[in-house]
Amino acid sequence: MVTTHDIPQHDIQSQDASEALAERVRRAEAEGTPLRIVGGDTKAFYGRRVEGEALSTREHRGITEYDPVELIVSVRTGTPLRELEAALAANGQMLPCEPPHFGDDATVGGMIATGLSGPRRPWAGSVRDFVLGTRIITRQGSEQRFGGQVMKNVAGYDLSRLMVGAQGTLGLITEVSMKVLPLPGASRSLHLDMPLARALDKLSEWGRQPLPITAAAWLDGALHLRLEGGPSSVAATAERLGGDALKPDFWEALREQRLAFFAKDDSRALWRLSLPHHTPLIELPGVNDPDVLYDWAGCQRWLRSDLDAEAIRQAAARAGGHATCLRGAGGAAVDEPFTPLPPVLAKYHRNLKAELDPQGIFNPGRLYAAF
Amino acid sequence: MNTHFDERLDGGQPGRDQSEVLADLQQALPGMTLLHREEDLRPFECDGLSAYRALPMLVALPETLEQVETLLKRCRALGVPVVTRGAGTGLSGGAMPLSHGVLLVLSRFNRILEIDPEARTARVQPGVRNLAISEAASPYGLYYAPDPSSQIACSIGGNVAENAGGVHCLKYGLTVHNVIKVEVLTIEGEHMTLGSDALDAPGFDLLALFTGSEGMLGVVTEITVKLLPKPETAKVLMASFDDIEKAGNAVGAIIAAGIIPGGLEMMDNLAIRAAEDFIGAGYPVEAEAILLCELDGVEADVDDDCQTVRRVLEKAGATDIQQARDEAERALFWAGRKNAFPAVGRMSPDYYCMDGTIPRRELARVLKGIGDLGEAYGLRVANVFHAGDGNMHPLILFDANQPGEFERAEELGGRILELCVEVGGTITGEHGVGREKIHQMCVQFSPGELTTFRAAKRAFDPDELLNPGKNIPTPARCSEFRLTKSAGDAPAPTRAPESQG
Numbered sequence: 001m002v003t004t005h006d007i008p009q010h011d012i013q014s015q016d017a018s019e020a021l022a023e024r025v026r027r028a029e030a031e032g033t034p035l036r037i038v039g040g041d042t043k044a045f046y047g048r049r050v051e052g053e054a055l056s057t058r059e060h061r062g063i064t065e066y067d068p069v070e071l072i073v074s075v076r077t078g079t080p081l082r083e084l085e086a087a088l089a090a091n092g093q094m095l096p097c098e099p100p101h102f103g104d105d106a107t108v109g110g111m112i113a114t115g116l117s118g119p120r121r122p123w124a125g126s127v128r129d130f131v132l133g134t135r136i137i138t139r140q141g142s143e144q145r146f147g148g149q150v151m152k153n154v155a156g157y158d159l160s161r162l163m164v165g166a167q168g169t170l171g172l173i174t175e176v177s178m179k180v181l182p183l184p185g186a187s188r189s190l191h192l193d194m195p196l197a198r199a200l201d202k203l204s205e206w207g208r209q210p211l212p213i214t215a216a217a218w219l220d221g222a223l224h225l226r227l228e229g230g231p232s233s234v235a236a237t238a239e240r241l242g243g244d245a246l247k248p249d250f251w252e253a254l255r256e257q258r259l260a261f262f263a264k265d266d267s268r269a270l271w272r273l274s275l276p277h278h279t280p281l282i283e284l285p286g287v288n289d290p291d292v293l294y295d296w297a298g299c300q301r302w303l304r305s306d307l308d309a310e311a312i313r314q315a316a317a318r319a320g321g322h323a324t325c326l327r328g329a330g331g332a333a334v335d336e337p338f339t340p341l342p343p344v345l346a347k348y349h350r351n352l353k354a355e356l357d358p359q360g361i362f363n364p365g366r367l368y369a370a371f
Numbered sequence: 372m373n374t375h376f377d378e379r380l381d382g383g384q385p386g387r388d389q390s391e392v393l394a395d396l397q398q399a400l401p402g403m404t405l406l407h408r409e410e411d412l413r414p415f416e417c418d419g420l421s422a423y424r425a426l427p428m429l430v431a432l433p434e435t436l437e438q439v440e441t442l443l444k445r446c447r448a449l450g451v452p453v454v455t456r457g458a459g460t461g462l463s464g465g466a467m468p469l470s471h472g473v474l475l476v477l478s479r480f481n482r483i484l485e486i487d488p489e490a491r492t493a494r495v496q497p498g499v500r501n502l503a504i505s506e507a508a509s510p511y512g513l514y515y516a517p518d519p520s521s522q523i524a525c526s527i528g529g530n531v532a533e534n535a536g537g538v539h540c541l542k543y544g545l546t547v548h549n550v551i552k553v554e555v556l557t558i559e560g561e562h563m564t565l566g567s568d569a570l571d572a573p574g575f576d577l578l579a580l581f582t583g584s585e586g587m588l589g590v591v592t593e594i595t596v597k598l599l600p601k602p603e604t605a606k607v608l609m610a611s612f613d614d615i616e617k618a619g620n621a622v623g624a625i626i627a628a629g630i631i632p633g634g635l636e637m638m639d640n641l642a643i644r645a646a647e648d649f650i651g652a653g654y655p656v657e658a659e660a661i662l663l664c665e666l667d668g669v670e671a672d673v674d675d676d677c678q679t680v681r682r683v684l685e686k687a688g689a690t691d692i693q694q695a696r697d698e699a700e701r702a703l704f705w706a707g708r709k710n711a712f713p714a715v716g717r718m719s720p721d722y723y724c725m726d727g728t729i730p731r732r733e734l735a736r737v738l739k740g741i742g743d744l745g746e747a748y749g750l751r752v753a754n755v756f757h758a759g760d761g762n763m764h765p766l767i768l769f770d771a772n773q774p775g776e777f778e779r780a781e782e783l784g785g786r787i788l789e790l791c792v793e794v795g796g797t798i799t800g801e802h803g804v805g806r807e808k809i810h811q812m813c814v815q816f817s818p819g820e821l822t823t824f825r826a827a828k829r830a831f832d833p834d835e836l837l838n839p840g841k842n843i844p845t846p847a848r849c850s851e852f853r854l855t856k857s858a859g860d861a862p863a864p865t866r867a868p869e870s871q872g
Contacts, residue, residue, distance in 0.1 A: 067730070067732065068627070069623040069626055069627050069731070069732070070730050070731055070732065070761075071626060072730075092629060115571075115576075121570060122570060125544070125548060126570070126571065128576055128579060129544065129547075129548050138819070138823060140819070142819050144817065144819055144820045144823055145816075145820065146820065146823075148728075148795075148796070148797045149730065149795055150728040150729065150730060150760075150761050150795070150796050150797055150800070151540065151541065151728065151759075151760035151761055151762070151800075152536055152540060152545065152728045152757070152760050152761070152762045152797075152800035152801055153728055153797040153799070153800060154533065154534045154545075154583045154797075154799050154800065154801060154802075154803055154804070155797050155798050155799050155804055155808070155812060155815055155816075156804070156812065156815075156816060156820075156824050156842065156843060157580055157583070157584055157588075157824055157827050157828070157842075157843075158534070158547065158579050158580055158582065158583055158584075159580070159823065159824070159827065161547070161576055161579035161580070162575060162576055162577075162579055162580045162827075164576060164579075165571075165575070165576055166575050166576070170575075181631065182626075182629035182630075182631065183629075185629065204489050207491055207600070208488060208491065208511065208512055208513065208600050209512070209600055210600045210601070210602050210603045210668065210669055211669075212669060212672075229668070229669065229672055230668070230669070230671065230672030230675050230676065231675070232669070232671030232672050232674075232675055233668070233669035233670075233671050233672045236669075236671055237669075274567075274569040274570060274571050274572075275569050276490050276492075276567075276568035276569050277489065277490040277491060277492075278487075278489040278490050296570065299569060299570050300570070320567065320568035320569060321567065321568070321569035322567065322569065322572065322573050324573070338573045338574070339573040340573075341573060341574050342563075342564075344557070344561045344562065344563045345563055345564070345565075345574065345577075348557070348563065348577070348830060348831060349574055349575055351829075351830035351831070352575065352827065352830040352831075354830070355826040355827065355829050355830045356823070356826055356827070356830075367574065368574075
């Protein structure tokens with residue numbers, strides 16, 4: 001059995017700051033002071049601006065338990081994401097959801113709070129799919145454990161997965177246990193020239209077959225594919241699909257939004273459209289092929305456009321999805337980045353927030369203005 | 372101590388008179404089937420955990436969404452609790468009725484509404500059987516991955532309520548990983564969509580919160596599940612061991628080799644003999660343990676992996692390794708495992724199935740602990756184990772006709788679950804808490820954590836009308852349990868269960 005002690009300690013600093021964090025929460029609750037929870041401050045653009053006293057999780061860091069044979073790692077949320085990924089890689093394992101970092105300082109907590117996943121998402125699953133348990137400091141300032149450090153656990157409500165993507169509005173997440181998986185035995189990336197419509201059809205067809213595809217993006221007139229799995233099937237599939245070799249670092253550039261498409265000097269707004277599988281091309285006035293980047297086999301589409309938010313949201317909704325605005329025109333902050341919730345759903349969001357954080361001390365207004 | 376619903380300990384509303392509720396609902400819902408005579412209610416008195424019974428006040432069998440909506444609104448107005456039930460195959464008493472409540476049976480919502488092969492989804496009503504989804508998807512080369520042992524009978528609505536698993540969870544996940552959208556009716560009769568047809572939805576992940584919430588936050592009326600392409604091939608290896616610890620270590624060694632099997636199951640000697648006697652699957656009856664390891668995927672990879680696993684098993688000390696020669700033999704190997712519960716049932720007048728999950732490294736210690744506890748209680752225990760994900764199903768053999776034997780089995784079960792918690796595990800991996808494990812929740816969670824669970828419940832059902840008394844114990848329930856335990860497990864001085872009246 002490999003335990004935490006066998007992991008090289010020089011690159012994993014371990015420090016338990018939970019008592020200090022709890023004290024800050026207790027004080028905020030007593031004084032009714034809103035807290036702005038900050039990890040590496042790399043994903044502040046994803047969500048509304050929070051007015052509050054900064055509360056950093058950075059001092060609360062380190063892997064608390066990692067036994068590679070159990071396929072589970074438990075880690076404090078202030079731990080830099082790259083340190084966690086390096087510790088996993090040293091044992092031939094990975095976070096299958098391939099979370100984006102958006103900066104060197106990205107933390108585990110930011111990954112959980114935003115719930116953002118990378119190119120492997122449609123095939124492997126999202127951040128929440130790999131969360132098994134959490135520790136949360138509640139408004140009373142007590143650290144509580146939900147879920148667990150086992151693969152299957154249905155005791156009580158699934159508050160752990162509820163925290164993923166809640167952007168820290170329901171409590172301060174201090175630790176998370178995640179399922180990890182072995183790194184694939186083989187990986188090949190391909191570049192296949194083909195028009196968009198044909199690429200979308202092909203992806204639907206391949207989706208019904210047991211092929212070792214783990215990433216698929218269409219841009220610049222070509223389908224970009226990644227194959228991962230056993231060496232035999234990867235080699236056979238690469239031969240069958242043809243095309244040219246693609247540098248594997250393409251996927252990191254896509255995930256980290258470093259491709260030219262995402263250029264910050266482009267003054268148009270940046271939108272993320274989340275859509276069902278097999279959604280055809282969405283027609284929007286003034287939007288041409290180069291204005292859209294198709295990731296997740298077409299389920300996640302990045303759009304550069306200055307169209308009215310309502311028009312974009314309606315188009316996404318008609319296709320069965322939703323749209324998020326990450327950057328406003330000219331790089332401006334966005335007042336309402338996330339698709340507004342229907343009234344009944346909004347009511348239960350407010351109820352839940354009121355039960356878990358009645359004074360609104362945890363990241364108030366980060367998701368929606370109402371809570 | 373007694374787990375029957377007790378208003379004093381479990382909270383809830385003052386009971387209403389059956390005739391009053393019946394008259395109200397008959398007037399509001401003239402077209403809906405509403406059972407009220409004792410002989411009609413009797414078939415609904417328990418779910419798959421038949422030791423826990425209570426006659427419901429009324430049984431409603433709606434056929435339309437409007438009826439469900441009206442029923443919920445009336446029950447809320449009257450303050451009458453509602454217990455939702457699917458196929459009634461659950462093993463934790465999650466659908467155990469309340470003698471002062473309405474049992475809402477969704478079995479008539481049994482239509483597959485749409486299979487979309489392009490999007491690889493199925494949209495179904497909650498009463499659709501788990502296996503029926505895979506059967507309907509099969510012509511498109513697709514299937515629905517979670518496969519609880521009861522998949523022939525259990526309903527998808529129940530699967531969502533319990534976050535059901537099966538033998539392929541390590542690789543393909545639980546229900547929560549395979550459902551993308553549900554339609555919900557709240558206790559106020561409002562419609563709400565959780566999740567979406569896309570891969571995510573704005574706002575909180577209420578889909579995850581509702582999955583496994585045991586019908587306590589809302590009533591799920593429609594479900595969209597993800598379908599997967601059928602693996603090109605699946606091969607199964609069966610390894611025999613003369614020592615259960617060696618078998619446990621072999622599981623870790625397979626995973627350490629970088630392989631995630633589609634299924635990885637372990638059975639101990641008692642379970643092997645029971646299954647072999649029942650099915651004739653070709654199991655080695657002298658072995659102390661067997662491992663069934665299924666590898667699925669693309670043919671070429673599966674062949675490579677079979678070779679690797681065979682080497683790992685040899686090194687781990689397997690006394691014999693067999694690979695199923697063909698599809699028929701593969702099905703036979705699995706038939707023994709999938710029928711292990713009824714097979715054990717044939718060895719004993721009654722059996723009681725437990726459902727703890729532990730870190731796999733604790734397997735040897737926990738099995739030894741279970742053996743010792745079994746001896747102390749004078750009861751035999753057979754072990755069936757989803758070894759890949761650490762989910763154990765100890766089966767306690769007993770005879771309900773022997774006075775006190777069920778109570779002993781129940782207490783032994785509780786002790787086994789507490790042992791699982793002690794080694795860092797959980798009291799339920801896939802069967803749910805229901806009524807059965809309500810006391811062990813007080814062991815696994817602190818009072819503060821239970822308070823947070825109740826806060827989440829209040830957000831959706833402040834009057835506690837949806838399946839009260841299940842899943843999350845009240846502080847009174849936990850205090851009583853702790854008192855009983857500290858009093859040396861003497862029977863609690865609770866009043867007689869009202870449900871037996």
